[in-house]
Amino acid sequence: MTESSRATQHPIPSAVQEAYGPSDLSSMPLFAGGFINFGYWQGIDLDQPLTERDRISSQQAMYRHVLSTLAPTEGLRALEVGCGLGVGGVVALKEFGFAHVTGMDIHPQQLKRAQQANSDVLARQPEQLHFAHGAAEDMPFDDAEFDRLYCVEAAQHFRDLGAFAREAARVLRPDGRAVITSFFVPDADQARVGRLSELLETFATGLDVAHTIPQLTSSLERAGLTKVRVTSIGASVWPGWDRWLAGMWKPGTWPRNFLRAYQEGTLDYFTVTAERPAV
């Protein structure tokens, strides 16, 4: 691979630049453990007071859920798109038998944090973990370089789902598999897009984009991926996320509207899997 010859020039949207630069979302108590996702709360008792340990477990569990959809077998090469601090890549290496994981992120500061957060693994297993600067829409990799691709709570930031899907199909080898998990509008009802800006500051400011599930699945199919399957995992995400938010945000404040958006059908959390056909 000649990564430098394909180095991305893709611009970082200003809201993404701020959130993962100066604001450093990973340092906020909302997240914890180096992860930055809402969490997969199945098996965590939401009737008990939640601890930081529960919060970290919920985010690790999100990775376990996602990685388990990839039918991982020993010795595969995986790419994570939007890796953040790269701690999910270590779950992939330690628990799912991958031979190599590349964590890619658009934000250079996130990659610096990833190098620091995983310095022990990078020192012990330098041939197994690697971080790369690149955009979902313009990946600095050769064709068919990866057996598996996964993307955890990053697609809501992408400006061009079509370009992401084409790049995912290109860097996956024939018979390779992809999984994308994040929050999306469940259907094509355009009224939901405006409603999200009313309910949630992250959509109003442009940090998050109101992509719809039909937009994502048609992008993946147009890129040549097949067996596109969509599963709602909202029941395992939103109630736990809201319980965690309740320790920091009062009812009626905008972050508590994530649960409301789910309950009224405006937003849900999905796992979407796809395959590159074998030749």
Ligand SMILES: C[S@@+](CC[C@H](N)C(=O)[O-])C[C@H]1O[C@@H](n2cnc3c(N)ncnc32)[C@H](O)[C@@H]1O
């Ligand atoms: C919410 S964080 C999720 C991080 C990690 N996947 C996790 O679950 O802990 C989203 C990450 O996606 C990255 N990102 C945003 N837009 C991107 C793009 N177009 N291409 C690659 N990475 C992107 C951000 O810099 C950020 O690190």
